[in-house]
Amino acid sequence: MRYPGFWQRRGLWARLLWPLGRLVCAEAARRRRRASGRAPDCPVIVVGNLTVGGTGKTPVVIALVEALRAAGHTPGVISRGFGVKVGIEPVDLAEAVAPSSCGDEPWLIHRRTGVPVIVHPYRREAARQLKARYPEVDVIVSDDGLQHHQLARTIEWVVVDGQRGLGNGWCLPAGPLRESPAVLDEVDAVLVNGDEPSRHGAGTRGVPAWRIDFHPQGVIDLFDQSERPITDLAGREVIALAGIGNPARFFAMLEAQGVVIDARALDDHAAPTQTQARAWLADGRPVVMTDKDAVKWPEMPTRAGQVLVVRGGIELPPTLLENTLNTLQS
CATH class of the missing domain: 3.40.50 (Rossmann fold)
Incomplete structure (x- = not known):
């Protein structure tokens, strides 16, 4: 998705679209409040973001997977697979033949880490299939699953782009946010890619925040x-x-x-x-x-x-x- 420049400002276009953005924020908040997703029989760590567009989640997922493995865990990854059509059956990256069948980010994660990766539009089904195919997995890392509440989660990390931050602070289509910035006060950790967290309102209300750099x-x-x-x-x-x-x-x-x-x-x-x-x-x-x-x-x-x-x-x-x-x- 192209990131329009007006998402960084509260100018005319953003203000005209602001009422729609309020509705998007309200609906996202309702879904978060009513979240009652089913959990698989192992912990789930979600690595997501509040904004559309990339923030650097993929390197974070790779680093997390490697750290979990170094600590003695057997992690697996689930992902949506942006831009690909997945039917009833999920895509197992061990069987995928090209990025076009599974998405470029899952393909890269699998190639860099070698851990099991399952792609499906429904995170709960992806997690179920991951555990069925790879019962040895004891931690599931959900790539970009912050807004997918059908799957319960143990830990939530939010990655923020240190250059764009949260844009103008408004929800789609008036701004780049998928849900309210208040979510930063509810998650377990905020990682700001390439800048100090304090410049983006992170880490000010008890949720730990760190700067990360590629x-x-x-x-x-x-x-x-x-x-x-x-x-x-x-x-x-x-x-x-x-x-x-x-x-x-x-x-x-x-x-x-x-x-x-x-x-x-x-x-x-x-x-x-x-x-x-x-x-x-x-x-x-x-x-x-x-x-x-x-x-x-x-x-x-x-x-x-x-x-x-x-x-x-x-x-x-x-x-x-x-x-x-x-x-x-x-």
């Missing part, structure tokens, strides 16, 4: 899978590709590493066409993209250095992990 670890050459430090790109001119919720965040990260970028922003989850890919490869400059874009890249490079994928992640705050593990054990 740390690039290197770049993978799509031609031969070789890895090099991202510092090798300092001073070089590249075509920077990002089809994520907030492409500006990826571009700013590259510029902070000293990379000279020619930015090409796509809509979130969008894939470049084969014509675009061939034109960029013929340009002569390296094409540098996110992990999420790499799974949808349509044209294999013919030589090393043509297509580079930034590999990295986030480090979850130790206190947050300690609190989470303690809750799971209680």
